[in-house]
Amino acid sequence: MNFDTSEEQDLLQDTLRQFAAQECPPNRVRALFDGDEALDLDIWQKLIELGMGGIAVPDEYGGAGLELLDLALAAEVLGETAVPCPFLGHSLAGLAIQLCGSELQRKTWLPKLASGEVLGSVAFAESASEDGAGGWQPEDWTLAAGDRLTGTKAFVPVGTRSDLIVVGTAGAGLALVEVGAPGLELTDAGGIDRTRHLANLSLRNTPCEPLAKSGPPVGRLRDAALVLLAADAFGGASKCVSMSVEYAKTREQFGVTIGHFQALKHQLANMATEVEPSRALYWYAAHAYDHIQEESERAAALAKSHITSQYMQVARDSVEAHGGIGFTWECDVQIYFKRAMFDRAFFGAPAVHRERIAQMSGW
Amino acid sequence: MDLSYSEQYEAYRAEVASFLAANWPPQGAEQEVSQVEQASRFRAKAIEAGYLARAIPKRYGGSEQDADVLKAQIIREEFARAHAPGEVAGIGPGMLVPTLLERGEEWQKEKFVGPTIRGEIVWCQGYSEPGSGSDLASLQTKAELVGDEWVINGQKIWTSGAHRADYMFILCRTEPDQPKHAGISYLLLDMKRPGIEVRPLKQMNGAADFNEVFFDDVRTPADWIVGRRGEGWLVSRTTLKHERNMIGNASRTGMLLGGLVNLARRTTRNGKRGIEDADVRQRLVELEGYIRAHEYSSYRLLTKAAKQQDAGLIQMMNKLNGTNIGHRAAQIGIDLLGDQSLVAPNPQRTVGPIEGTAWVNQFMWSLGTSLAGGTSNIQRNVIGERGLGLPRDEAAQRSK
Structure with a gap:
């Protein structure tokens, strides 16, 4: 019985806190909040160097092979310091491929996500609704699955600067789309949280790669x-x-x-x-x-x-x-x-x- | 992070479980005696086996085990699962005994500890006075040493169980010339002494668990003092810590949710069963969030205790958090009851899950919890000042 964090986990949090204090103190956070850039590459690159791109990515794919708890401990510090960065969407894209991808899909994408070569994000919500349900839940997704996708998704974190987006499809499925693919359009959604800009995603007959597992x-x-x-x-x-x-x-x-x-x-x-x-x-x-x-x-x-x-x-x-x-x-x-x-x-x-x-x- | 117990502890759990299987509930002739006697015989065996009275030396009737919070937790869990009697409840075993063990004279330990942990003698606590509640150290009940006896005069209030108690541990002003905290002594007193008058105080829920106690030249022997003269305030601090732990108990809050779900299944709201009502469902889950946070925080406390580390802020808020959960639960209970809340409940507190109009009683009882053992507002002072480092209250500082 040990319901406490380990020394390594404390070190992870301390390291991130120090990073935030040095590289992204409150005045920098404020400046980025006031700016229009969805991504500060310098900060993100340094976070990648600290291993934040692949904490929970298995080590055979270039990550640290740690658990969700470790990822969550990092999320806590980023929440505490409000460092503007694409950690949430990027981490979820990695988890999606790890949980649902084929071996080939994992081998193709996870090392690139862990190394920061590719910036990942996720597109789940389908429309804003009054009761807050908003088509976020996998069982509510309606975007027709297939080799090509046509439809819209809302609230993609740091979407306008992402390279790879994991899109939720009907039947609790997932598909990868690469930014730059034909018919794909990302527009700033004017998100309220300017430390995590949101984008709207529009797809018109856009080629995609469905992930192997759904449900x-x-x-x-x-x-x-x-x-x-x-x-x-x-x-x-x-x-x-x-x-x-x-x-x-x-x-x-x-x-x-x-x-x-x-x-x-x-x-x-x-x-x-x-x-x-x-x-x-x-x-x-x-x-x-x-x-x-x-x-x-x-x-x-x-x-x-x-x-x-x-x-x-x-x-x-x-x-x-x-x-x-x-x-x-x-x-x-x-x-x-x-x-x-x-x-x-x-x-x-x-x-x-x-x-x-x-x-x-x-x- | 690992919520499982090591092999060694799982073996210990199995040991405890097989002890319980053999000894509780009583079998054969053991069932012939009264329930009180059954519990008492069982406890004697459990002490013998090293499962109860673990912190208490053998010479005072305990089982004298090495401190091990994980074993203690396993024992609590297994005893609860078997519905077996645990430690004798109450302020005597919970507060007086730890104090005596830490600060008492040898003869005091020999005379009082054993009978108290076996439930043979019952204690009450003489702390609060009409003019001294949160500002307890301002207490005025006086004890003067006359010959070889203390002579006590004054009044105590909110004295739980004084009408049933054999003895009282009492804080009295013995050094009137000293600053208020330094003028208090911690005395022991036989409740059968002449000059004591106990008057029950009827509570808002109709029950009378506590009392006013009046002292008119009440005598207690000079050596019935714990710690030295003027050290009573410090001596009393050992005990309040124990009471906080008792009241902030996380497993008790968990039972509230089960009771509310049962109530929601049996009551009607907007023409449907309460449990089908969207608002009721939201409120029950919201309550569950608080209950689980409290429960899992107790794992944190347990871990810190096992490592002999200070848990800090979370420890200080344990009581307030538990109290707040009680308020939330009671509010949902009273809403679910609807018109039944117009019916006066049986004022006696029930053991186990709360059912039916007992929620009306709980609606009032939860307020008692927020007052007993340090009010919620005093808890907020402690959290703010000692936990968050905010400045001490100036009036309180000045009166020291």
């Missing part, structure tokens, strides 16, 4: 995606708490730092109590994905629905805790607020996954 392995891909979003949300929510605490220790009113006032102290304690127990929730979901498969689907959905809604709330609380400055564009809280909106809605809003859990429970 259950695609369900595994969903579970992995939900865990990574939960981990990112945990990192971001923790950062919202620590930013608010730091502000309370420095901002003075009535001659003292505002952290002296019990009203604020209790708000901050409540925020911390809301967030910190969820570390174990996402750890468990990642661990279940790796080692307790019968619990994986449920644990992933629970972590995603729970932690992303907490992140949203705690981001709102952080705006309040910062007072007027918290409502401004120049305050970092707004960046986390928008990352919270991304994590909350991407791959289905909390309500969607809560209903899935109710069904899994036989209710």
Whole structure:
């Protein structure tokens, strides 16, 4: 019984934190947030050098051969530091090929993804809907499968700069399309989270390569995606708490730092109590994905629905805790607020996954 | 990360399970005696086997095992699975015994520890006073050494079980000239002594679990003091830590969800069974998120304890987190009950899953949990100040 991270895992997180502090401190994050570039190649290249392109890619395909937990621990730090990068889409593209690809497909693509030679992304959502379901779930995909694809997909992370996109097709299938293929068009979707630009994908008779497996392995891909979003949300929510605490220790009113006032102290304690127990929730979901498969689907959905809604709330609380400055564009809280909106809605809003859990429970 | 137990621990689990298979529930003639006697005989065997009273030396009636939080966890799990009696519950074994073991005189340990862990004597805690709640160290109940006895005068309040207790451990002001924290002593007291008056306090749910206790020249021997004069505050700190662990127990919150699902299956909402209602389903899963986060955090605490490391922030929020879950669950329960919530419940707390109008009782009980053993607002101070490093409350600092 050891429910804790290993020294190697702590080192992975420390390394990423140091990287963020040196290469992408808050002023750089702000500058990138304000810019129009979907991808900062310099940052991404350095992350690739740290091995972030293939943490969970098996070593025979050039990755580190680690588990989803390790990938999730990295996602936590990227969520905490808000480093603008294509980690989510790229990681999911790799997992998709690993879970669903043939041996040839794995051999062809995984080394290129791990080395960063190819930037991967994923296209799941089909249209924005009012109830937040948005055609994100594999069972809702309608894009007709085949050797050629015609239709549209929405919200492809860093899509306009990607080289290879894994597209969800009808019957819970997946297909690879290469950017530059005939009939393929990517346009910026004007995403709210400017650290993770989103693109819309349009395909007209575009040649594609269907991945070998569909159905259950695609369900595994969903579970992995939900865990990574939960981990990112945990990192971001923790950062919202620590930013608010730091502000309370420095901002003075009535001659003292505002952290002296019990009203604020209790708000901050409540925020911390809301967030910190969820570390174990996402750890468990990642661990279940790796080692307790019968619990994986449920644990992933629970972590995603729970932690992303907490992140949203705690981001709102952080705006309040910062007072007027918290409502401004120049305050970092707004960046986390928008990352919270991304994590909350991407791959289905909390309500969607809560209903899935109710069904899994036989209710 | 590995949630399984090593081979050595799995062998230990098998040992515990075979002990339980042989000894619980009682067989043959063992069934003839009362349930209390059955439990008491079983506990004696379990102590003999090294499964209960593990932290307590053999000379005081314990089984004196090496500290091993994983074995302790395995024992709890296996005993719960077999519905076998575990450690005797209550404030005596939970709070007084650890304090005596750490700070008590030899004769005190010999006299009190054994009977307390066997449930032969029952304790109550004389801490809070009408004027001293969260600011406990301001307490005014006075004890003066007259000859070879302490003479106690004053009043305690919120004293759970005082009407059933044989003894009280009590904080009294013995050094009135010292600063408030340094003027307190930790005394032991026989509840049959003359001059003690226990008046039950009826709670909002109709039950009377706690009391006011009045002291009019009540005498207790001079050596019935734990630690030295004026050290009572420090001595009492050992115990509050134990109580927090008891109240923040994660397995208890897990049972709440099962109870609510049962309730949702049996009640109707908008013409459908409650469990089919979209809003109810959302709320139940939302609650489950909190419950699982709490449960898995207890694995973190267990791991840290096994490594003898400080778990930090998560440990400090354990009680508040558990309390918040109780509030959420009670709110869902009362909503599911609908008009049945107009019916006054049986005020007695039930053991096991909460059913039917017992949720009305739980709706009130969950508030008691948020007050007992350090209120939720005090927990927030602790989390904010010690956990997040925010400035200490100035009024509290000034009054030291």
